[in-house]
């Protein structure tokens with residue numbers, strides 16, 4: 024089932040954007056295989072060998088694939104945190120990673136921008152295809168990956184520098200030579216923060232409220248013009264009003280960026296995401312993908328009993 | 340029906356139960372131990388300090404026992420008691436003291452929201468008169484002193500005119516008049532002003548310290564600070580020792596700080612956590628415990644003999660650099676560790692390379708802590724004597740070192756030398772030198788504390 028629901032326009036033909044030059048130097052590898060090929064028998068509805076394969080819903084829209092995961096595993100030393108996850112991250116959509124804590128959501132997210140490289144002893148296996156190349160390939164420059172796949176963290180972590188400097192930093196170190204003031208203003212506007220801070224750009228980022236700090240961090244991520252923005256429970260440290268603002272912002276940003284958001288708040292996943300992946304740690308705390316599909320389907324018609332249990336609140 | 344009932348305190352809770360009594364007993368026992376330990380050392384140290392202060396003050400604020408020398412304090416008092424002097428004191432001193440305190444408030448009140456640069460320009464404009472008043476006072480007292488001095492030593496034409504005295508004065512004395520009299524007050528007041536701007540409120544700390552120090556200096560006998568050692572205790576001074584100490588400290592810091600910080604950055608940011616880095620780490624801790632005389636022997640062999648630095652400032656500074664390196668490394672490592680991982684992650688996440696993360700984030704946030712550690716390490720080095728004796732630092736140095744390869748002496752060695760002599764006069768000036776050394780140490784530690792508080796970030 025569900026063989027050709029993904030159209031892989033982008034992955035085989037990287038657009039001639041500003042980043043085209045970097046990609047063009049090497050011959051583009053063959054287009055990644057359709058993600059469904061090796062998971063084809065998963066939807067049989069009879070028996071799911073969930074240690075290997077997750078349930079997938081059909082995707083009923085034409086959507087590009089920003090990231091294609093194939094058998095992604097991650098290890099901390101000898102401990103395996105996630106096991107052979109295969110799924111797509113649709114482009115210009117919000118994809119939510121949900122699951123109880125400790126199931127490897129953050130670990131998976133941090134694979135996307137090679138953040139795990141920074142942890143001594145961390146190791147990743149499998150393939151994450153981005154514009155036709157495997158991000159996990161050790162020959163890929165992790166610094167460049169992180170420039171193009173931005174990240175927003177659970178606890179707002181602005182630099183102890185001015186608001187302006189917070190936003191400008193990424194662009195500056197990446198050799199941006201255009202009009203920095205405009206870039207900063209633009210990023211702050213997109214992060215829905217401009218009106219609140221435009222008169223005090225040289226105030227310390229730490230002087231802002233928690234919600235403002237988090238939007239500053241989003242502005243900081245946007246300022247380096249990434250294609251994908253990863254958010255690890257971006258609202259979990261915020262009050263309800265600030266949380267709503269961040270959620271609205273995510274919906275707006277999804278028009279231009281691909282967003283992957285980790286959350287363990289079901290309502291939030293339901294409100295903001297287009298696609299949802301449900302992860303669960305099985306025996307020996309190894310995280311596995313249980314179910315992936317359009318959020319609507321996952322929430323109204325979960326195919327796996329455990330997904331249903333989790334969504335209806337029967338899990339932790 | 341709602342009823343608020345307050346439970347009566349139960350007898351069991353209020354009475355001393357045996358367990359409470361035991362716990363009290365234990366805490367009292369620890370308190371007694373602590374008090375004993377602290378009291379004994381405090382009383383002994385206190386007695387020592389009082390003795391040193393009494394002895395040392397005699398020479399620092401000389402009362403005319405010095406051959407051919409008039410007490411400076413006396414000259415100032417004499418000058419102040421003239422009607423002219425009284426007039427100066429009644430308005431110049433208050434202006435000098437109050438302006439830096441009131442100035443920032445005044446400017447903020449009159450013109451709130453000035454751009455920062457304008458604030459600073461205004462600051463200097465407001466502060467300048469204060470510095471000029473300080474200068475006037477200084478010159479007055481200094482000239483009074485020089486005049487008295489000139490009379491005492493029978494200088495030609497010394498009829499009480501400062502210019503005639505200056506004509507006889509050495510270049511150094513003229514430089515001192517200008518630098519100490521105007522540059523120092525101006526710089527200090529301006530620094531106080533900037534500090535006040537940063538803190539968004541007028542700060543009294545720096546001007547207070549400086550004015551207090553300056554008043555003390557006025558009453559001091561400057562010849563003690565600006566004379567070379569001598570065979571006559573009243574003639575002897577610590578000029579070569581103080582400059583030697585400063586000279587050595589500058590070179591020590593210049594050698595040890597970059598190396599130590601570099602090592603700390605390597606260990607914290609680059610080194611893998613394996614047996615090799617663990618071995619280095621353990622050895623650094625061990626080096627911190629090596630007796631300083633051993634470093635002296637090492638310095639004697641390596642720097643004095645093999646590298647042929649002779650018994651020079653350079654050899655001493657390199658030895659001291661080795662001695663304090665472990666302290667600098669460990670404190671720099673601690674400073675680096677206080678930078679939260681979330682800051683590094685934030686920087687990495689916008690595509691920074693490791694060096695960019697260190698250069699633009701880790702180092703700036705940790706720099707205050709590193710400097711603090713460096714100052715503390717320097718204050719350790721400033722009091723060290725043994726390694727310098729081992730490398731053969733000379734004690735009778737009647738000249739200034741002009742190059743790093745010259746012979747030199749430092750304060751603790753000078754003190755050691757004077758204390759070791761039989762004459763009581765030398766013991767007195769040794770006490771004076773100890774006071775100077777302690778003031779330098781206290782200033783360094785105060786600087787370290789201020790720096791630590793200023794650069795602390797609440798993440």
Ligand SMILES: Nc1ncnc2c1ncn2[C@@H]1O[C@H](COP(=O)(O)OP(=O)(O)O)[C@@H](O)[C@H]1O
Nearest residue numbers: 099104123124125126127128129130131142308
């Ligand atoms: N730096 C690390 N070192 C070792 N184990 C880790 C590390 N980070 C996470 N883990 C482990 O990996 C598993 C997944 O963690 P994580 O990805 O943080 O889960 P989640 O974000 O879903 O709560 C957990 O069992 C956790 O203990």
Ligand SMILES: [Mg+2]
Nearest residue numbers: 128129130255
């Ligand atoms: Mg997490």
